[in-house]
Amino acid sequence: MVINPCSFRAFLWCLALLVVAGDGGAALDSQATYLSRMKQEFAGPVMARWDFSATGVEYCKFQGIACDVSGNVTAIDVTSWRLSGRLPAGVCEALPALRDVRLGYNDIRGGFPAGLLNCTSLEVLNLSFTGMSGAVPDLSPMRALRMLDMSNNYFSGAFPTSIANVTTLEVINFNENPGFDIWRPPESLTALRSLRVLILSTTSMRGGIPAWLGNMTSLTDLELSGNFLTGRIPLSLARLSNLQLLELYYNELEGGVPAELGNLTQLTDIDLSENRLTGGIPESICALPRLRVLQMYTNGLTGSIPAVLGKSTQLRILSLYRNQFTGELPGDLGRYSGFNVLEVSENHLTGPLPPYACAKGQLQYILVLSNLLTGAIPESYAACRQLLRFRVSNNHLEGDVPAGIFALPHASIIDLSYNHFTGPVPAAVAGASNLTSLFASNNRMSGVLPPEIAGAVGLVKIDLSNNQIGGPIPEAVGRLSRLNQLSLQGNRLNGSIPATLAELRNLNVLNLSNNALAGEIPESLCTLLPNSLDFSNNNLSGPVPLQLIKEGLLESVAGNPGLCVAFRLNLTDPALPLCPKPASRIRGLTGSVWIVAVCALVCVVATLALARRWLLRARQDAEHDGLPTSPASSSSYDVTSFHKLSFDQHEIVEALIDKNIVGHGGSGTVYKIELNSGELVAVKKLWMSRRSKQEHHGSGGGGCLDRELRTEVETLGSIRHKNIVKLYCCYSGADSNLLVYEYMPNGNLWDALHGGWGFLDWPTRHRVAVGVAQGLAYLHHDLLFTIVHRDIKSSNILLDADFEPKVADFGIAKVLQARGDRDASTTTIAGTYGYLAPEYAYSSKATTKCDVYSFGVVLMELATGKKPIEPEFGDTRDIVQWVSGKVAAGAEGDALDKGLAWSPFKEEMVQALRVAVRCTCSIPGLRPTMADVVQMLAEAGPAAGRTAKDANNNKHSSGEPKL
Template sequence: MVLNLSSPPTLFLFFFLWCVVVAGDGGAAVAEAALDAQAAYLSQMKQEFAGPAMARWDFSSPGVDYCKFQGVGCDASGNVTAIDVTSWRLSGRLPGGVCEALPALREVRLGYNDIRGGFPGGLVNCTSLEVLNLSCSGVSGAVPDLSRMPALRVLDVSNNYFSGAFPTSIANVTTLEVANFNENPGFDIWRPPESLTALRRLRVLILSTTCMRGGVPAWLGNMTSLTDLELSGNLLTGHIPLSLARLPNLQLLELYYNLLEGVVPGELGNLTQLTDIDLSENNLTGGIPESICALPRLRVLQMYTNKLTGAIPAVLGNSTQLRILSVYRNQLTGELPADLGRYSGFNVLEVSENQLTGPLPPYACANGQLQYILVLSNLLTGAIPESYAACRPLLRFRVSNNHLDGDVPTGIFALPHASIIDLSYNHLTGPVPATIAGATNLTSLFASNNRMSGVLPPEIAGAATLVKIDLSNNQIGGAIPEAVGRLSRLNQLSLQGNRLNGSIPATLAELHSLNVLNLSYNALAGEIPEALCTLLPNSLDFSNNNLSGPVPLQLIREGLLESVAGNPGLCVAFRLNLTDPALPLCPKPARLRMRGLAGSVWVVAVCALVCVVATLALARRWVLRARQEREHDGLPTSPASSSSYDVTSFHKLSFDQHEIVEALIDKNIVGHGGSGTVYKIELSNGELVAVKKLWVSRRSKQEHGHGGAGCLDRELRTEVETLGSIRHKNIVKLYCCYSGADSNLLVYEYMPNGNLWDALHGSGGWGFGFLDWPTRHRVALGVAQGLAYLHHDLLFPIVHRDIKSSNILLDADFEPKVADFGIAKVLQARGDRDASTTTIAGTYGYLAPEYAYSSKATTKCDVYSFGVVLMELATGKKPIEPEFGDTRDIVQWVSGKVAGGGEAEALDKRLEWSPFKEEMVQALRVAVRCTCSIPGLRPTMADVVQMLAEAGPAAGRTAKDAASKKDSSGEPKL
C-alpha cells in the first residue's frame, strides 16, 4: 500500500500503525490496528460533515462495530467496502487519506449532499474503487485526472458545477461501464476525442448539457457496448451519423436540443433493442423512417419541433409497446395510423401543428391509459370517436383548428380528470350537455367557431374549477343561466356571436375574477346591470344586441361607449360631446316635462352651486384651523394639501383625496422601506386600504420640473401603468395614484394577512405554517394563474421579473395577490412569449441561472422564480438556508431529493400529519420542472396552472379520501 505522507490524516494513521508494530503485537496487531484506523477515519468523516443524519454513526461506546452503521458496508473481515450517504443532507468535505485508511473501499456514494472543496481529490488514489457517485452535490472546480482509478466501473458526477477542461482522461479508465456528466454547463467548449472508443465496456454515456460542440462523432458507432447514449442540450451540428446504427445494444438515444440537420437515418431501424428515441428541437428534415416505427420494443418516439415531412408510418399502429408519440410542430402530412394505440398501453398523442388529414384514430384509448390528446392545428376531418367519451384518464383533450364535424360525444364534456377541453375552430355540432357538471377538474372550455346549438345548461356551474369559457361564434340560444355567477374562479366568459336572448344576469357581477366578458352579437334585451359595471373587466363588449335603457355611468366614465354600440334602445342621461350623436339622450320623466322646467332647474343648479362653494370655504377654514392647532400642539401636520395631488384612478372609488391625505399620520404607519412609508387606513365607510407614500427623487424632479405634479420615478411609473391596465383576482388591485411635487401615493386594496414570506418564515411561524396543504396549494395555484394571465392573456406579455414570496400578498381568505410591479417589463414583441429584456433585476435566491451569463429576462425567468416559491410552500424553507451549504440553494437541495426518491424528506415538517403528502410531492416535482437550468425545458405558466390543477387536492376531498388515493398498483393517481 502506497501512503500519501503529505496528508495529515495519513501521517496520523502511519504513526498509529508504527506505534502498534513497535509495541511487538506482530501481524495480528497490525490487522487490528488497520480496523481501528478505519474507525478513526469514519469518526473523522463524521466530524467533517455537518448534518443531523451523521448521528447515526455513534462512536460513544467502546468497541463499536462500525460495520453496522447505516451507510457503511463491510466484507467478512470487517474491512469497509462501501460508503453510501446519498441524500443525507450533509455539508462539508470528505477527509483526505480515504484510500489509505479504507484500502478495501469499492463504492463511494455521496450524491445529493453539499460537498465542499471541489472534487474530493483523495478519491483518485483509490485503486480499488469501482463506483463513485457525486451527483447533485454542488461540486465545483475542475475534474482531476481520473486515470489513476483503474477499477472504476460507474462514474456519476451529474448535475454539478464543474468548470475548466472536460476530463477526457476518462478514456484511460478502460473498466468504465457508466459515465454520467449530465447537466454540467460550466465546462469549456470541447469536442469528444476518439480515444473514448477505448472504453470497450461502456454501457451508459451521458454527456447532455456539457458545452459539447461540433458534430456527433461517427466513431461512436464503434462503441458497441452502449445501451444509453445521451448528447442532448448541446450545440451539436451536422447530420446524425449512420454509424450509430451499428450499436446493437442501444436502448436509449437522446439527441434533442441541438442544431442537427439533414434526415433521420432509416438505418436506425437496425437498433432492434431501442425503446426510447428523442431527436426533438433540431432542424431535421425528411420523413419519419418506417424502420424506426417498426422497432419491436419502441416505447417512446419523440421528434417534435423539427422540419419533418411526409406521413407518420402506418406500421406504428401495430406496436404493442408504444406509450408516447410526440411529433408536434413539424410539416407532417397524411393520416394518423388507424390502429394507433389499439395494441399498446398508449398514453400520449401529441401531433399538433402539422398538416395531417383524415380521421382521429378510433382506438387511441383502447387500453384505457390515454391521458393526452393534442392534435390541434392540423387538417383532420370526420367525427370525434365515441370511444373518446369513455376515456376517463384524459387530462387534456385539444382538437382545435381542424375540420372535424358531427355532434360532440356527450361524455367528452364530462371527463372527470380533464383540465382542458378545446374544440374550437371546427365544424362540430350538438349542445353543451348538462353532464358537464361531472367535469370537476375542468379549468378551460374552448368550443368557439363551431356550429354548436342548444342552450347553455345551468349545470355548468357544477364545473366549479372553470377559469375560461369560450363558446363564441356558434348557434347557442336561450338565456344565460344565472348559475354562471357561481363560477367564482371564472376569468373569461366569451359568448359573442350566438343566439342568446333574455337579459344579462345580474349574478355575473359576482364574478370578481372576470377579465374578459364578451356578449356581443346576440339578441340580449333589457338593461345593462349597474352592479356588473363595477367589475370593469379588461375586455368588455355588449355591442350589437337589443339592450335598452340608460348606459351605466361607470361605462361612460371609462370611455367604453364603443362596447355598447349597436343597441338602438340604449341612451345616455346627458350629452358628453355635442358633436357625437352616437347614443340619444334618455327621455326625461313625464313629471319634468312641464312649462317653466328650465327655469326651475337653473334655480336649483345655482342654489346647489352656492351651497358647494360655501361648504368648500368652510372646509378649507376648518382644515387650516386644524393644522394650526396641530402645529401648536407639536403634532405632525398633513404632508400636503390634497389639492396638490393629481389623481389617476383605475377603479370605482369609494373615497376621495382628502380622506386619504388626512389619514397619513404616524399611528397608521405599518411599514417603512427604502423609498417611502406604508400606511393602513380605515375609510369612513369601514373599508381598509393600503397606501404607499413614496418620496419623489431629485432626479425625477429634475426630469419633470420642480413645481408640478406628476413626478413619477421610472419604477413607480412602471407599476402604475402596469397595475392600472390589468385586472385579475390574483394580482393586487391598485385603486388610484396621487402624484405630487414631493411625494406620490399609491392606494391599494389592503391585504390583512401580509405577505407569504412572513407567513412562511416569520418569527414564530404565526399560524400559516400550520394550515393544511389544500390552503397552500390554493396559494400556489392562484399565483400561477396570475402569472399565466400576465404571460398569455394580454396583448403584450408582461414579465414580472421579481417573483418572490415577499411580493405575494394574502387576503383575509389567504387568496394570493401578486404585487410590486416596479421592475416589470412589457414585452413589445407581439406573439413572442420569450422576448427578452436585458436589464438585470430580481432577488438573489429567486433568480434564474441564465441571468449569470445572458442578463436576459424572459417569461421563463418568472417560471423559475415561481418554482422557488412553490418549493418554499412545500418545504417551509427559505431559498437560502445554512443547511444547504454555501454553494447551494433550495433548488439544488429539492432537486436532489426528488432525483434521489427522497421527496418526502423535503416536505415541511410542520405538515407531517398531513394526509396530502402525495399531492405535496407532486407539487415538488412541478417545482423541479419550473427550475430546470435550461430555460427551454421549463414549462410555460399556462402549463404550470394545468399541472397544479391536475395534481392538487380535489375540491371537497377529505383526509380519508387522500389516504386512499392510490390505484391497485400502489401508485398515486392524478
C-alpha cells in the first residue's frame, strides 16, 4: 500500500494532539490546536505555563488569553514575554472571535504576519518593539481595526497609506521606523473621522505640515517629530480643539510660533524644539490652563519669556535653551505648580534666579548656564533635596553659595563656574553622596579646601581653578579613587604637594599651577603619566623627577626658581640649573656614587656611539666593495618626533625582521621591538603607494605621507591623553613609512572579548568603557578643534598591561575646523559595518554623534560579550537592534554576557546597557555627548573598593541615567 506522506504527517499531528490531551482522549478543538502550535513556535518561560497535558484543556484560563462567555478566544496579549519566533499561520481561521492581538516587546520574525490580514474582526493590533522589518502590506482588509501600533521597528519600503481605508481607526502609531521611503501624508487620511492619536515621528516624512490636518478635529495627540518637515506651522492646527499633545521637534520648520495655538485649551504638552523658528513665544500659549510641558529649545526665538508662566498651576517642564531670549525669568515660576525642570541655558536672560522655583519641593533640574543672570542663589534652593543637576555657570551671579547647595544628596553635577561667587567650599560637601562633578572655577571663592571633600566618594571631576582658595591640599583627596580631573590652578594654595595624589589611578588632568606650593615634586606622581600634569608657577624646589624630563614635560614645571636637574643631558632644558651636589644623598645616591654613575653613563654612551660609527663605516665599505647589505638598514628615513626619544632610527630599522612580526594588515606589517633600554615599542610599517613614491621622489624625498598616514600622524602627534595611544615618532622613507607607538601587551579589545584568549570581569570592562569614553570626550570637547575619530570599534581599542584602554588608528579621523562645524562637516562615508551610525544611510557628515553611536556599540559588546553582527540576531539585524529590543522589553538580563551570569555587578551592567541604548538612538540629536557619557558611566559604575558582597546587597535605583 502506498502511503501519502502529507496524509501521514497529518495523522502524526493528530496523534500527537491526542497524546497531549491526556486521559480524556478527546482531540483539542481548533482554538486549542492553534494555541498549542503557538506554544511550540515561541519558546519562553511564561509560555511554558500553557499546559496542554491536562484533561479538558482550559485554555481560556491561560495567562495572556481572554475568552468570551462562549469560550471563544477574543484576545492574545503576550507583551514583554521575551518570545522569539514566528506567529503561526491561520490565526484568524482558528480564532474567528479574535479582537485583540498584542505581541509588543518580543522578537517576532518573518516580517509582518500576513495571516493577520484575514482578521477582519480584529480591533487592536500592537506589534511595537518586535524587531519586524520589510514592507508593510496593504492594511485595508482589516476593516474593524481601532488601534494600530507598529512603532519602533525596522519597516522599509513605501509607507502604508492604505491605513486611510480603515476608517474605524482611532490610534495610529508608527513612531521610530526610519527605514520607510521618503513620503508625504495623503489628504485621504482625513477620512479617519474617529482618529484620536496620530504618531508618525521618525518615518522619513518630508515637505510641509499639511494644512488639512486641521480638519482632523478628533485628534488629541499629533506627533510628527524627527522628520524632514519644512515651512511654517499651519494656522489650521489651531482648529484641533481636542488636541492635548503636539510634538513637532527635530524638523526644519521656520517662521513664527502661531499665537492661534493658544486656542487649544485642552493642550497639556507642546514641543517645537530643534527647528528654525523665530519670533517670540505667544503669551496665549503660556496662558493655556492645562499646560504642563513647554519645550522650544534650540531655535532662533527672541523676546522675553512671558511672565504669565509664573501663574500656572500645572507647569512641570520649561525647556527653552539655545535661543535668544532676553529679559528676566518669571518671578513666580514654580510658585503654584509642582515645577520639575527649568532649562533656559544659552540665552541672554538677565535678572535674578526665580526664588520660588522649588516651592513645591519637586524641582530636579536647574540648568541656566550661559546667560546674564545676576544676584545671589536663593537660600531656598539649598533645601531642594530632589535636585539632580544644578548648573548656573557663565552668568554674573554673586554672593556666598548656600552651604546646602554643596550637600544636595541626589545631585550629580554642581556647576557654579564663571560667576562672582564668594565664600568657602563647606565641609558639608561630604553629604553629596551622588556628586560626580564639582565645578566652581573662575569665581572669588576663598577659605580652604576641606578634607571632608573626600566624603563625596563618587567625585569624578573637581575644577576649583582661578579662585582665592588657600591652605594646603588635603591628603584625603587621594582617597577619591574615581577622580578623573583635579584642577586647582590659579588659587593661593600652599604647603607641599601630597604624595597621596599618586593614588588617583584614574586621573587624566592634574593642574596645580599658579599657586604657592612649596617643597619637592613627589616622584610617585610620575606614575600618573602620560596624564596632563602642570605644576608650573609655584615655589617648588629640588630635582625635577627624571620621568617628567623623559616625557618632555619641562614646561609643566616652569616658573619654579627652586627646581633643578640632577645632571645635564641633551634631553633637558638648559634653562633649568644643575642641582647642587651636597654630601648628603641626592636622589637616593651619595655624591661620590652619583659621580661614578654619571661617568659610567658617559662611558656607555661613548662606547655605543663608537660602535655605531664603526658599523656605519663597515656598511659604507661593504657598499663600496659591492657586498650585500641588509635591506632594512639601507633605507634612509626622515624623522618627525612627538616625544623625547630614547632610541634612534637605526635601532628601529635594524629590528624590522621576521621574528619580530606580530601582525599583518592590508597596508603593511606590525612589529614588536624590544629596545636596548628594555622598553617595548610597536612599529607599524606601511608600504607607500606608487603615486606616493612618485610624489616622494619628485619632491626630493622627505615628508611625503599617504593621506591616511598623514592624518594619523598629525592627529596623534598633537594630542596627549592617557587613553589615546602614544605616537613616539614617524619615519618617512622612499619605500615605506614607519610609525613607532607605545606597545600594548594585551592587544586589542576585540580579541579580549571575542578571541577566546582570556576573561575580563565587569569592573575591568567598565574601566575600559570609561577610559575610551574619556579619550573620546577629550577629542570632542577639550581641544581647540574637535576631532571626530570616525572608526571607533573594539579592534581599534588597545589594552596596556593593566588593561587601561587606548584609542588607536586615527587614519580616517576628521578635524572639524570650527566649533560650529561640530555636527556639519561633510566628508566621504567612513567606518566599519556594525559600528556605523544609521544616518550614514542618507548623510555623509562627520559628526561627534557618529562617534557616540560607535562607542555605544562597543559598550554593548562589553556588556553582552557578543559581536556587532551575530547570526542569532536574525536577518538585517545587529547588536543595536537586538539589545534595544531586550531593554525595551525589560529583559536586559537576558542580553548580558553569559560568562558574567553570576556577576555581583549585574545591576551595574544593566545600567551600562541602558547608557549604550541611549548612545545608539537612531536620532543623532537624542544621543548624549561623550562628556555626558563619561558622567553617566561614572554614575553607573562599580564603586571603588566595593566587594562582591557589597554588590549583591546593592539596593540603589536602576533608573536610566539622565542628562
